[in-house]
Amino acid sequence: MKDGIRKVMLKKRMSLEKDMYDRYSYLIRTNILKYIENRKFKSIAMYYPFRKEVDLLNLIDLLKDKDILFPKIKGKDMYFVKISSFDEFEKGKYGIMEPVGEIYNKIIDIFLIPGIAFDERLFRLGYGGGYYDRYFSKYKKGLLIGTAFDFQILKDVPTYNHDIKMDVIITEKRIIKGDNL
Ligand SMILES: Nc1nc2c(c(=O)[nH]1)N(C=O)[C@@H](CNc1ccc(C(=O)N[C@@H](CCC(=O)O)C(=O)O)cc1)CN2
Numbered sequence: 001m002k003d004g005i006r007k008v009m010l011k012k013r014m015s016l017e018k019d020m021y022d023r024y025s026y027l028i029r030t031n032i033l034k035y036i037e038n039r040k041f042k043s044i045a046m047y048y049p050f051r052k053e054v055d056l057l058n059l060i061d062l063l064k065d066k067d068i069l070f071p072k073i074k075g076k077d078m079y080f081v082k083i084s085s086f087d088e089f090e091k092g093k094y095g096i097m098e099p100v101g102e103i104y105n106k107i108i109d110i111f112l113i114p115g116i117a118f119d120e121r122l123f124r125l126g127y128g129g130g131y132y133d134r135y136f137s138k139y140k141k142g143l144l145i146g147t148a149f150d151f152q153i154l155k156d157v158p159t160y161n162h163d164i165k166m167d168v169i170i171t172e173k174r175i176i177k178g179d180n181l
């Protein structure tokens with residue numbers, strides 16, 4: 001059930017042209033900054049864009065006073081590592097760039113989370129590894145912000161009981177919030 005949608009949606013995202021990709025990513029970064037500017041937080045997790053996920057890397061320079069974390073996978077587990085420059089990455093599993101360094105063991109306040117698709121109920125469909133679902137079943141959630149191009153938002157994505165829900169989804173066009181925000 002999930003696999004068919006994954007395939008179609010991934011293909012759609014991969015076919016996004018570079019100028020649109022850059023333009024939308026820029027708009028999404030701007031919307032994220034606006035959304036978080038009045039919040040108190042010390043740490044924020046993001047991700048290294050892979051297969052045309054929304055590119056948030058520019059935020060590194062704009063959030064210099066925060067701890068910025070990137071995910072790293074080890075077997076079935078995912079953990080986060082703090083980085084302070086672009087030199088601190090190496091190619092990891094699946095060809096995704098991963099941070100070099102020790103696991104961050106403080107509380108992570110905000111998570112910027114990529115996905116293949118999201119829905120208006122705030123559920124997320126990922127690559128199928130279950131990494132974020134497993135991570136959040138173990139660790140404190142923080143504010144979960146799903147990041148996506150607007151075409152990635154569907155009416156419903158198929159869900160399982162273990163699937164985590166975002167608190168908010170930010171696209172180039174809109175901000176979708178849950179009832180609790
Ligand atoms: N940029 C980024 N980094 C991230 C994630 C992410 O979604 N985006 N992850 C969030 O989870 C973790 C990586 N998760 C991944 C899970 C599966 C596949 C993948 O390529 N799966 C294959 C199928 C593999 C199989 O079924 O054996 C595929 O899609 O072809 C890639 C990354 C950690 N880092």
Ligand SMILES: Nc1ncnc2c1ncn2[C@@H]1O[C@H](COP(=O)(O)OP(=O)(O)OP(=O)(O)O)[C@@H](O)[C@H]1O
Nearest residue numbers: 002125126127128129130131132133134137162163
């Ligand atoms: N909390 C959990 N405990 C144990 N296994 C889990 C948990 N969450 C997910 N899984 C397992 O992970 C696998 C993938 O789950 P799912 O298809 O929901 O991934 P996804 O959210 O799309 O992927 P990802 O998080 O990697 O981007 C499933 O086989 C599922 O059983």
